[in-house]
């Protein structure tokens with residue numbers, strides 16, 4: 001065998017690398033700008049978008065900024081988001097330290113229980129809390145009988161914040177446990193040896209080490225809470241509490257005269273502020289990364305002994321889970337299966353399938369379940385592949401615009417869901433020829449995918465970055481172009497991450513509602529939009545039935561995925 | 569067969585000049601080592617040849633085919649260069665069997681199945697791994713993985729073979745065997761090879777030619793013996809082998825011999841002297857193993873000294889001896905006596921270097 005020297009390998013066919021990369025980049029640009037452009041245009045236009053005679057104006061902004069209603073909404077939103085953040089971050093950090101660092105009993109179980117609300121739609125959580133703690137809630141009535149007056153008021157800013165706290169605790173919890181598992185537990189031992197008790201050691205050493213994770217989670221929670229629609233809509237509207245998202249929703253469905261200019265101006269202002277917050281958050285991440293790499297990866301060692309506090313702490317975590325998560329979820333399932341849920345009546349006497357029958361026998365309601373399933377499974381698959389390709393282009397190609405692409409892919413974080421929906425709707429109205437797509441689930445799928453590009457990107461990128469670049473270089477030298485390398489080497493190697501990213505998207509798409517609210521039409525309803533429709537009609541029974549169906553679907557996906565992931 | 573020619577190669581990473589105007593000709597069928605400390609630009613040079621990096625300036629061609637010409641904006645992507653490459657981590661694709669790893673490039677060339685099977689069997693036989701086609705990389709030892717990586721690199725009969733520290737992940741023992749084996753393998757295939765290493769013993773052992781690099785530049789390029797015995801700069805002399813340096817001034821020049829005055833009253837005679845004039849400052853380099861214990865007090869180039877410390881290397885002793893001319897590293901088969909010693913520095917063992925070079 002001797003090496004024969006020929007000219008370079010003959011070009012058998014033109015490589016599709018560049019066309020494919022350009023197409024993917026163009027799709028990303030189109031998706032991200034699609035909803036933004038009409039909103040920007042509308043914000044500076046005198047007349048509604050569909051009106052061909054429009055002129056440039058700043059009056060939309062002056063009108064919004066000089067309206068008292070707007071500023072009161074801003075005040076409420078900030079108060080709500082701030083309170084939610086304080087509560088969620090405090091509890092999330094405490095739970096993370098307890099579960100990750102101490103000798104709490106059954107820590108594996110507690111870990112799963114604490115992150116459970118992550119999988120539940122905040123809309124469902126709101127309905128569920130109303131069933132138990134609302135003015136006519138099960139425990140409220142029970143307590144009222146006991147003490148003779150209203151024990152609490154769920155339909156208040158603190159009430160909204162407590163429910164939102166439950167939804168956001170997993171975020172802080174996950175960031176803090178990740179940071180704790182990276183930092184060296186021996187620093188705590190050193191504090192103990194120096195004479196500090198366990199609580200003192202946590203306060204003096206563990207918490208300061210967690211500061212980057214805590215700051216990051218706080219910003220993340222604050223930004224998400226600013227744009228949260230569901231909990232304020234369901235629990236705040238009865239008491240006249242309005243936040244930015246629910247205000248936009250009310251403005252948008254006002255019927256008759258819709259103030260497009262005001263909606264657009266508020267959207268632009270919101271997106272600008274959230275962009276700034278996300279930018280700060282991004283700066284923190286890069287600093288946190290530096291922080292983590294300086295600390296070595298330590299093997300898990302003996303957890304801190306809490307002594308007598310051990311069972312007290314366990315009882316605390318269990319009580320939190322029972323009252324904040326379990327009871328409301330049981331409540332909503334019970335509500336769905338009874339004609340009337342109250343402590344005054346034995347629920348077994350009022351058992352009924354009527355709520356489920358209504359959902360399953362009404363075509364539009366049934367369709368919303370089918371649509372949700374199609375969007376979740378099919379849209380999730382398209383989405384994760386698309387997002388994986390964006391990540392591969394960002395980190396594993398010589399595509400000239402790859403840095404800009406990375407920023408673009410992460411940008412949708414700064415666009416609240418309801419504004420994504422408004423933007424997509426307007427874009428469909430504005431661009432001729434897209435009318436056929438507008439009322440189909442494909443429109444919703446596009447909006448969902450756009451909104452969650454950062455989620456999928458974040459889910460697959462770490463796995464892609466972990467693959468040694470020498471593996472793709474070897475394929476290139478062996479004669480494969482970028483596409484071949486991607487298809488034959490990189491994608492097969494990140495298959496586990498693709499799978500878990502897919503599951504994440506399926507669950508997220510199943511519970512997504514805010515970007516669908518403006519966009520859905522007859523025929524493209526999803527579970528979330530139907531729940532809100534039913535709620536507006538005052539049908540709490542069918543809402544509970546639909547919520548229960550969504551919970552069950554999510555549990556099925558989770559069970560199937562853990563079986564699937566375990567088999568590997 | 570054609571030579572691999574590199575002319576004026578430059579590669580910058582921001583402010584860092586990773587490769588600084590490197591020119592080399594790798595003769596067809598020869599094995600050339602790029603030798604130098606970590607970070608000196610060896611991998612970057614290799615990656616430029618492979619097309620994995622885009623050079624800022626320079627031309628690279630093989631047998632008349634231009635792979636890269638920065639000034640004419642010619643850049644052939646790596647998949648069209650017909651090269652074989654072995655990576656430091658081997659880069660075996662973990663989700664493919666040995667057979668699939670080897671077949672990857674052949675399938676891209678659209679070779680018939682039988683041909684692919686035949687070639688893979690042949691090359692696996694050649695690297696001593698016949699019958700291992702169905703194994704996955706994790707089922708192989710480090711040495712076997714290294715040979716699979718080599719087999720994968722040559723199975724498509726590349727014009728040039730590139731190796732980036734292919735032995736650095738092996739145990740010391742296996743590494744020394746692999747050195748011989750690799751050299752034999754290359755000789756058998758007569759494939760033009762560029763071999764990157766930071767291990768001077770490895771480079772000297774297996775190369776036809778060695779290019780010593782530092783800070784992105786090639787300092788010296790020549791056969792191993794020449795690099796070892798006639799280092800061109802202080803850096804090269806220092807990097808290869810255990811070397812001592814003595815500062816001095818040329819005092820006399822006659823009969824093609826140089827006399828150099830080093831510290832104190834000592835004058836050393838140098839035979840292989842380039843053109844240096846009396847009064848010029850120079851540095852003398854001497855290999856530790858060329859210094860001997862003087863038996864005859866009247867011979868030339870005798871330097872008195874005091875033994876400071878000594879380590880046992882297994883078959884030889886290495887000692888540090890303090891002399892009026894400076895500290896000398898000495899390697900001897902027998903132990904130097906404690907206290908005062910007289911050392912002999914044979915005139916032909918002394919290499920004259922320019923004074924300000926390196927540090």
Ligand SMILES: Nc1ncnc2c1ncn2[C@@H]1O[C@H](COP(=O)(O)OP(=O)(O)O)[C@@H](O)[C@H]1O
Nearest residue numbers: 581584585586605606607608609610611612613
């Ligand atoms: N991708 C890169 N970005 C920035 N600097 C780099 C990069 N790759 C290499 N360098 C720098 O170029 C120099 C040469 O690196 P390299 O060729 O890897 O050295 P060697 O292989 O000889 O150890 C080093 O200073 C290194 O830090």
Ligand SMILES: [Mg+2]
Nearest residue numbers: 607610611612
């Ligand atoms: Mg290197």
